[in-house]
Amino acid sequence: MSAAFPHPDPSIRPADRRVSARIGAIAESATLAVDAKAKALKAAGRPVIGFGAGEPDFPTPGYIVDAAVAACRDPKNHRYTPAGGLPELKAAIAAKTLRDSGWAVDASQVLVTNGGKQAIYEAFAAILDPGDEVVVPAPYWTTYPESIQLAGGVAVDVVADETTGYKVSVEQLEAARTENTKVLLFVSPSNPTGAVYTRAEVEAVGRWAAEHGLWVLTDEIYEHLVYGDAEFVSLPVAVPELAGKCIVVNGVAKTYAMTGWRVGWVIGPQDVIKAATNLQSHATSNVSNVAQVAALAAVSGDLTAVDEMKVAFDRRRKTIVRMLNEIAGVVCPEPEGAFYAYPSVKGLLDKEIRGRRAKSSAELAALILDEAEVAVVPGEAFGTPGYLRLSYALGDEDLVEGVSRLQRLLGEARD
Template sequence: MSASTPANRPADRRVSARVGAIAESATLAVDAKAKALKAAGRPVIGFGAGEPDFPTPGYIVDAAVEACRDPKNHRYTPAGGLPELKAAIAAKTLRDSGYRVDASQVLVTNGGKQAIYEAFAAILDPGDEVIIPAPYWTTYPEAVKLGGGVPVEVVADETTGYKVSVEQLEAARTEKTKVVLFVSPSNPTGAVYTEAEAEAIGRWALEHGLWVLTDEIYEHLVYGDATFTSLPALLPELADKCIVVNGVAKTYAMTGWRVGWLIGPKDVVSAATNLQSHATSNVSNVAQVAALAAVSGDLSAVDEMKAAFDRRRRTIVRMLNEIEGVLCPEPEGAFYVYPSVKPLLGKEIRGRRPATSAELATLILDEAEVAVVPGEAFGTPGYLRLSYALGDTDLVEGIGRVQKLLAEARD
């Protein structure tokens, strides 16, 4: 060890412990592998990425094309977002969820992931605990850790519709708890909390002076009798300690445009804006103009996509439940199913005995050429996540391959 190397730091460490501990996004990794195999000529069907298969609606693309031609969009703009977009997001929030906010409470970010990271970074100090219901989206615990916090998982399973109770949350609360994460509709399970369930969680957070970070990016994708509930609209007294994360990616088939936002108290938004000013500055102006067209327009294109998702939802649930050893609850929102595959683990399938859902997912990719994401990525081994945001033909073909493969399972 050299004289300049602190005693508690390995001399050969090239990557910081903080960043080195962050796990790769499992959903993006599965999607990348599936696309690489497909590019190599393999007929892989991917159920990995949460990405609508529809093109971005034409009127949004047209707005972006016009924005490209306007020289003002070739320059720096305010780090926190175009003023007209922030105002439009505030108006859209009132229209869609009944939550009244000012444009000064909005920060436009490079997708929802940046919004989540900046929200946690703005309110967490080292050691602060964040309660995260599991199964969870892969980015949540990593964003908490990058923000200096400690993720605390509270696990729900198919017996409760993948929804946590106030009693579970209270059991996880300590003197270090600062934030509770609330996501409805949920990625990866598609679970949707009822208004009464959401209110109970909100009132519990209020009672204990906790912050709430609520991810509303799937707000328009609810099916059947399920309804979307915005916590700060339902409980206005929660607004002073509530941060809402949202974006255009899922609702408007704009995953690649990278426009999200967070809404919160002005001091938190100001702090997060300062962070963004050093990290990335403004979001691409062309993408912001496209997002402006999206949130200012009507929801007719969204309704068309939702109808297709609903049809695919019913198809994939039926086909998965036809497989012995698979239990797939019917999701009420988003565009994912999260079936349990626990009875299949340890069984012999084409000469292999997958002991974990990760091993089963690998087997399915190798033998059926179908890409799915194992439950390990979402904090609950024994499950698979499949996105049904892909074409009807591919969906039926892909699940048909999985049916044929798993029918071979033997003790």
């Protein structure tokens, strides 16, 4: 459980405090830190292969780029626009939501944000008061608990492991609920595990939340990246009685290979969206108009380019899981969504590898970077030590070479 707003040391004079206790308590994004270190080492000439960032290796589809180029030349995009988003983009997001998940919403229920991270923070900031608890299934994406704490809330972890495919049960959720519980965070497909809840599981979780009058914030950023027989199910569609207390966050980053364009959105009840829009009006004003026009082209177009990327991700998914499970001491369930593998490496901890013994997954990740020149993110970043996250959103050759390096290095582990 994370603490609520940290309080400053009263023995220190305010003028002598250099960084506020609230901001000082925020941890750096572990995934971005690993990615930055890998890129720095590559720039220095080392042949590092990075599995850190959740970023498709494909370029943004050409028709989206063309729309942005045209937008740059249109003088109307050189000026301020409504803080909550271009009206035509909000309408298109509402239409896309109906098309892709079956949830009918009005454009007035949409707030366009600077990426998914701003969407998540503003959603929590709009509904949380100090001390409100948010039930957070773990492993979780690194940004969730930090956004909750920054908004004044308290994250209450509910941990799942590889034995359940990293999915929590209603019984676990109920055990974590208290009189201070206000929100359930629900993510399927999941970052970092790739877990996808079945329709029956989504319905059970939704009914539990509705029964106890809880809010739900659900992150649907990976909605189109599901494989095999897995199915994406939108929570407010599966359990319609939740719609009045459900907030959906989403964006174009993963589906359309647009991580750098920074366009996300929040969908929810009109009063919550109005409050979050007011916050954004002071924090950033409008999202870049050029990026919004690009996002409009993305969500209004068909999913052909998305389907092509998905074929590649599915191929890489099968390869990385097979190769990881060939390593003694590694257990990697097959992810059904997103583009991450989340193997347990508990069987390798405290083993001798090239004269070193890693006692934690964080130490093992450091050893791997030093000895194999492969960058991975340790499970500590996701609330579950003993695991590693590897993104398979990189080229096939790099993927095979990177995991082959892991096989050679970790195959040397000895008691």
